[in-house]
Amino acid sequence: MKRKLAIFMSFVMLFSTAVILPADKEHPAKAEETVTASGYWTDVAEPFQTKDASGNVLGDSRDNPILIESAEQLAYLAKEINEGTKENNISRGKYYRLEKNIDLSGKYWTAIGIYGQEFQGSFNGNGKVIQGLTVDETKTKKTAGFFGDVYAIEKGCGLLEDITILGADIKGTYCYKPEGGSGNDKIDSTGYGAILAASVFGNDKENAMAEVVSCRVQGKLVFEGDWADGDGETAVGGIAGYTSYAYMSECKAQVNIYGDGRMGGFIAVAGNKSQFISCRAMGVVDGAWGVGGFVGEAWEESTFKYCCANVTVYAYDWNSGGFAGYANEMPQMLGCVASGNVASNCVNGEKYWSPQSGGFIGYCNGTVENCYALGKVSCINEQYPAAGFAGVNVDGGTIKNSYYNSGQPSYCSGVNDNRTGDSSTCEVTEKDLTELNKELHENIGYAYSTKWENISLAEGCAEGYTGDIKCAYDSELVAAGQVYQLKAHSWDEGVITTQPQPGKEGVRTFTCRGCHKIRTEKIKALPTTPPTATPTVTPTVKPTVKPTVKPTVTPTVTPALQKSTKVTVSQKLTQTVKSAKTTNGLRWNPVKKADGYIIYASLCNEKGKERKLKKVAEIKNGDTTSYIHRGCKKNTWYKYKIVAYRKKGKKKVKINKSLELHSLTKGSRVYANPSAVKVYSGSKLTMKIGEMKKIHARVILPEGKKTKWHTKKLRYIVDKPSILTVSSKGKIKVKKKGSAVIYVVAQNGISAEIEVKAVAKK
Numbered sequence: 001m002k003r004k005l006a007i008f009m010s011f012v013m014l015f016s017t018a019v020i021l022p023a024d025k026e027h028p029a030k031a032e033e034t035v036t037a038s039g040y041w042t043d044v045a046e047p048f049q050t051k052d053a054s055g056n057v058l059g060d061s062r063d064n065p066i067l068i069e070s071a072e073q074l075a076y077l078a079k080e081i082n083e084g085t086k087e088n089n090i091s092r093g094k095y096y097r098l099e100k101n102i103d104l105s106g107k108y109w110t111a112i113g114i115y116g117q118e119f120q121g122s123f124n125g126n127g128k129v130i131q132g133l134t135v136d137e138t139k140t141k142k143t144a145g146f147f148g149d150v151y152a153i154e155k156g157c158g159l160l161e162d163i164t165i166l167g168a169d170i171k172g173t174y175c176y177k178p179e180g181g182s183g184n185d186k187i188d189s190t191g192y193g194a195i196l197a198a199s200v201f202g203n204d205k206e207n208a209m210a211e212v213v214s215c216r217v218q219g220k221l222v223f224e225g226d227w228a229d230g231d232g233e234t235a236v237g238g239i240a241g242y243t244s245y246a247y248m249s250e251c252k253a254q255v256n257i258y259g260d261g262r263m264g265g266f267i268a269v270a271g272n273k274s275q276f277i278s279c280r281a282m283g284v285v286d287g288a289w290g291v292g293g294f295v296g297e298a299w300e301e302s303t304f305k306y307c308c309a310n311v312t313v314y315a316y317d318w319n320s321g322g323f324a325g326y327a328n329e330m331p332q333m334l335g336c337v338a339s340g341n342v343a344s345n346c347v348n349g350e351k352y353w354s355p356q357s358g359g360f361i362g363y364c365n366g367t368v369e370n371c372y373a374l375g376k377v378s379c380i381n382e383q384y385p386a387a388g389f390a391g392v393n394v395d396g397g398t399i400k401n402s403y404y405n406s407g408q409p410s411y412c413s414g415v416n417d418n419r420t421g422d423s424s425t426c427e428v429t430e431k432d433l434t435e436l437n438k439e440l441h442e443n444i445g446y447a448y449s450t451k452w453e454n455i456s457l458a459e460g461c462a463e464g465y466t467g468d469i470k471c472a473y474d475s476e477l478v479a480a481g482q483v484y485q486l487k488a489h490s491w492d493e494g495v496i497t498t499q500p501q502p503g504k505e506g507v508r509t510f511t512c513r514g515c516h517k518i519r520t521e522k523i524k525a526l527p528t529t530p531p532t533a534t535p536t537v538t539p540t541v542k543p544t545v546k547p548t549v550k551p552t553v554t555p556t557v558t559p560a561l562q563k564s565t566k567v568t569v570s571q572k573l574t575q576t577v578k579s580a581k582t583t584n585g586l587r588w589n590p591v592k593k594a595d596g597y598i599i600y601a602s603l604c605n606e607k608g609k610e611r612k613l614k615k616v617a618e619i620k621n622g623d624t625t626s627y628i629h630r631g632c633k634k635n636t637w638y639k640y641k642i643v644a645y646r647k648k649g650k651k652k653v654k655i656n657k658s659l660e661l662h663s664l665t666k667g668s669r670v671y672a673n674p675s676a677v678k679v680y681s682g683s684k685l686t687m688k689i690g691e692m693k694k695i696h697a698r699v700i701l702p703e704g705k706k707t708k709w710h711t712k713k714l715r716y717i718v719d720k721p722s723i724l725t726v727s728s729k730g731k732i733k734v735k736k737k738g739s740a741v742i743y744v745v746a747q748n749g750i751s752a753e754i755e756v757k758a759v760a761k762k
Contacts, residue, residue, distance in 0.1 A: 037134045041075035041107045042082075048073040062696055063681060065097040065124065071104055078112040081119060082148075091121035093157055098128045101458070103486045105132025105167075111148035111198060115141075118151035118201075125163030125215070129466060129484045131457055133168040133195070133219065144172035144193030144223075145241070150210055152202045152245075158210035160197065164466060167457045168195045168219025174234045174261060191234040191261065192241035192268065195219050195253070202245030204272060210246040212239065217252070218455060218467070223259035234261030235268035235296065238281055243302075244272040252469070254282040254452040262325070263287030264296035265311040270331070271299035278706050281309045282452055289317035291362075292324040293340050298331035298366065306670065306706050307333075310449045310472050311340040318346050318355050319362040321391065322375045330396070331366040334704065335670060337440065339374040339449040339472060346381050355379050356391035359404050364390050364397040370669070373404040374436055374449070389428045397424045406430040441473050450478055461487040462515040476608075490514050494521070502526045571717045571741075573597075573642045573658035576749040579673060581634040581666045586627045586642060591656050594622040594644040601629055604637035604662055604710050613641055613660075634667030637710065659717070662710040662747040672705035674746040677714070679754060686757045687724075687734045695730035695754065699746045710747055717743040717751075723758050734758045 048068055050058055059066040068074055080090050113119040130146065137144045146165055152158025174191030192198050195217040202210040223234040235241045238253025253266050262268050265281030269290075281294045290296040293309030309323050319326040322338030338360045346355035356362045359373030368390075379386035388408030393399055408430075431439075440448045449472040458464030466481035489512040497520075500506030506523035570591060578585035586599065600613035617627055622644075632638060642658040664673050681696040699713050716726040720740040725733050732742065734756075742754040 037106055037108050037136075039107045040110060041071060041104065042079045042110050044072055044107070045076040045079045046070065046072035047076050059094040059096065059121075062095050062122070062124075063693055065095040067097055067099045069099045071102050074098075074102060074104075074112075075110075078110050081112055081117050082110065082114050084117055086116065089117065089120050091119050092153065094121040095124070096121060097124040098126045098130075098163075101129045101131070101484050101486050103131050103458075105134060107134070109133055109135050109146070111135070111143055111145050113148035113150060114143055116149070118149040118153075119147050120151050120153050120157045122157070122159035122161075123147075123163065124161050127162055127482075128164070129458075129464070129486075130163070130165045131167050131464065131486065133165055133170070135168075135170040135172070135193075137172045137193070138224075139173075143198035143241075144170050144221075145195060145198040147197035148199070150197045150200045152208040152210040154203065154206050155208045157208065158200070158202060159213070160200075160211070160215060161213040163196065163215040163217075165195055165217045165219070166455060166464070166466065168217065168221075170195060170219065170221045172221075172223045172234070172236070174223070191223065192236065193221065193223060193234075194237045194240045194268070195221065195255065196239045198240070199242040199244075200240045200246045200248075201243070202247075202272075204245045208245075209275075210243075212246065212248040212251055214249075215239065215251045216466075218254045218452065220256040221258070223257075223261070234259045234263075234287075236261070236287075237264045237268040237296070238266050238283070239279075240266075241268045243267055243270050243274040246270075246274045247277075248275070248279055249277040251279045252282070252450075252452065253280070255285070256283055257285045257287070259287050261288050262290035262296040264292050264294060264325070265309055266294045266307070268296040269299070270295050270297070270302040270304075272302070273300060274302040276302075276304045276307050278305070279307045280450055281307075281311050282450065284312045284314070286314040287317075287320075288315065289319050290325040291315040291317075291320040292326075293322045293338050293342075294324060294336070296325045298324055298327040298333075300329045300331070302331040304331070304333045304336055305704055306335045308337045308449055309340060310451060311338075313340060313342045314345070315343070315355075315357065316345045318344075318357070319391070320344050320355070320357045321361040322359050322373055322377070323371070324361045326363045327361060327366040327368075327397075328363070329365070333361070333366070333368045333371055335370045337372045337374070337448050339372075341375040342377040342386065344377075344379040344381070344386055346379065354392075355381050355386060357386040358389055358391040359387070359408055360389050360402070362391040364393045364399060365395075366397060368397075368399045369401055371399075371402045372436060372440060372448075373402075373408075374433060374440075376405065377408050388430065390426065393424045393426045395424055397426075399426045399428055402428045403431050403436060404428055405433050405436065407433065437473050441471075449473060454481065458484060458486045460514050461485065461489045461512060462517070487514070489517060489519075491519070496523065498523075500524065500526050503528045567643070567654045567657050569659055569717055570644070570656035571719060571743045571745075571751075573644060573656055574661070574717060574743070574745055574749050574751070575658075576751075577640065577661050577663035577673070579663050579665050579748075582630065582632050584629045584632055584638055584640070584663050584665065586629065586640060586661075588625050588642055588658070590623060590625055591644040593646055594655065595647045596620045596622055596645055596652075597624070597627075598643045598645065599627050599629070600641040600643070602639055604639045606637070611639075613639065632665050634665050635671075636667075637662060637664050637708065639663075639710065659715055659745060659749070660711065661749045663749075664707070670705065671707055672702045673748040674699045674707060674750050675702050676700040677744050677746050677750060677752040679744060679752045681754075683753065684755045684757075685732075686759060687732065688759055688761050689734050689736060690761065691734050693732045695726070695732060695742070695744060697730070697744045697752065707747075713746070715745045717745060719743075724756060732756065 172193045238255040293311030344355040344357035359377045377386040388404035455467035456465040469479040491510040494508045494510040497509040498507035500523045572589035597619040599617040601616045602611045640661045644656040645652040679697045723738040723740040745751040
């Protein structure tokens with residue numbers, strides 16, 4: 001089905017400013033051609049190391065991964081998997097880690113895992129940036145994306161984490177004309193793709209879920225068919241095209257997607273109990289049927305919790321929504337938000353048919369609870385107008401405790417007067433947009449609807465910036481981006497711009513030959529010359545010689561110095577805060593030789609306002625190990641610090657302190673404190689002196705809840721720092737033989753232990 005161009009001119013949406021849905025070539029989702037590439041990366045692939053210098057095999061564990069350091073080595077991974085066989089998949093159970101930022105511009109990329117040869121390993125992007133991903137599969141049968149098919153064939157396989165892809169440009173198709181073909185000659189293609197992975201599949205028979213965690217993608221995708229009478233069969237999303245038995249959390253996609261089929265800002269088609277937790281989609285999605293700001297089609301008990309779509313949705317066929325286009329076979333959407341506008345141009349030749357278009361969901365045969373639709377909806381079809389929340393809620397569909405913008409149509413169903421089904425439930429409430437925004441901002445959190453701004457792609461040795469995540473409501477910073485570089489600077493020899501003086505440092509300035517960035521170095525100050533003293537002449541006097549008397553030696557008595565006590569962070573004082581509605585209970589283990597404890601407390605910093613800790617209590621008994629902070633407000637964040645002291649005369653000398661602890665009082669339906677810390681890299685380790693190892697752990701939250709971070713997600717305490725140390729990023733370094741315990745601590749004090757035995761080098 002092809003778009004009807006002329007009819008767009010009569011379609012005026014009910015947005016704050018009138019917007020006309022333009023014709024194909026002018027559509028905002030279909031950006032201008034800007035990418036030029038020639039050749040394929042797989043043609044210049046270079047092998048990576050599979051063994052270390054000692055001949056030990058790499059890639060057999062998370063702590064011993066295969067390291068990828070260039071675009072050529074990335075291409076080698078794609079080449080080896082794609083040219084392999086199912087029986088001999090080199091990635092099965094293997095661990096890979098990206099070590100450098102990668103520039104993929106200039107050549108076309110072939111997805112990792114095509115033609116049935118899935119990626120079956122674990123890939124850690126390591127916080128590095130992949131820039132300039134360029135894919136064009138408009139004349140092939142290949143899937144399109146950085147990864148093609150990702151498959152968790154067994155537990156420990158099919159994990160993608162901490163991957164950042166910026167400036168992607170991806171093209172694909174569902175069918176194309178063969179070379180020299182005519183009429184209706186066509187070749188069918190896969191028709192699915194995404195920036196991160198075209199498909200992500202788990203193996204439910206082995207209880208092996210594929211996982212995508214903390215990944216970020218940004219770019220554009222265009223998927224169209226090259227056959228005049230073809231219906232759009234594409235499935236295109238920002239993070240993934242298809243999922244089955246997959247788990248995704250804390251991922252973000254900012255995309256412009258244009259195509260002829262099912263489209264979703266985050267995922268196109270989700271099925272087989274796939275789960276999506278705290279993920280976000282932003283941008284524009286323009287498709288045919290099954291079009292949603294977050295998910296195009298949701299199937300088979302897939303679950304979406306606390307996910308948000310700030311996406312403008314255009315659809316020229318039916319089943320479209322600000323969050324989901326089509327939901328069937330009982331998926332669940334809980335605590336989700338759609339804040340983008342929705343426009344439907346549903347036509348069939350010269351006749352209209354039911355658009356089933358809504359501010360949150362188009363077609364609902366599932367469960368929707370505690371969800372919000374803030375955008376404006378409109379439909380060219382006056383007979384079957386779009387609805388403020390749900391286009392249609394069929395038998396078995398349930399919509400409860402949900403809200404939509406009061407400026408929109410006031411019915412649940414936009415198909416007829418009451419097409420909600422005899423056994424369906426549709427409880428939605430209209431609210432003023434200002435009221436909705438305030439409620440979401442205060443109760444759900446300022447990150448409920450976000451925008452990704454200030455992305456700057458690196459060029460040559462000039463630095464790039466991964467962009468800031470900001471609140472769409474008041475533009476407050478939610479998460480700052482990072483500076484990255486694709487190529488090292490080439491510095492000149494430098495010139496002295498400030499001469500050093502006696503007692504005053506000078507400055508040497510260097511300029512990069514490539515990007516002309518400037519850096520400076522200090523020059524050591526010249527020595528200060530003291531004035532020359534004139535000697536005083538004393539007349540010479542002949543000394544009187546006296547008999548030598550052996551002096552009596554009196555021993556020198558030095559008064560005892562009071563040692564300065566370093567205030568160290570103690571795990572004994574860093575224990576879990578027990579929260580209730582109006583109290584926070586602090587507990588700790590007794591500190592040796594402590595005479596008492598001082599409790600400091602305050603509300604947590606919020607909206608840029610810094611709040612200092614203040615003394616709220618003093619425990620004048622070294623054996624007391626608890627304190628209850630009363631009079632707290634419910635659903636409010638508080639921070640604490642506990643300090644142990646010893647008495648020395650009239651002075652109190654601090655000897656130990658806790659980490660700063662942050663805890664939320666009860667009362668929120670959405671937020672909660674961490675419930676556990678899970679360590680994946682082993683709770684008992686044996687390490688050699690000088691050896692380094694990275695701790696891999698995760699904070700666990702109560703089911704269906706999320707939290708706000710006031711500290712780093714994980715912090716580390718070592719009981720014997722003379723034996724080993726742990727960096728703020730979780731890197732262990734052994735200093736000498738012995739045993740030590742590492743405590744991996746979440747912001748509310750809950751922790752997990754790692755026992756380390758340090759041994760000598762062999």
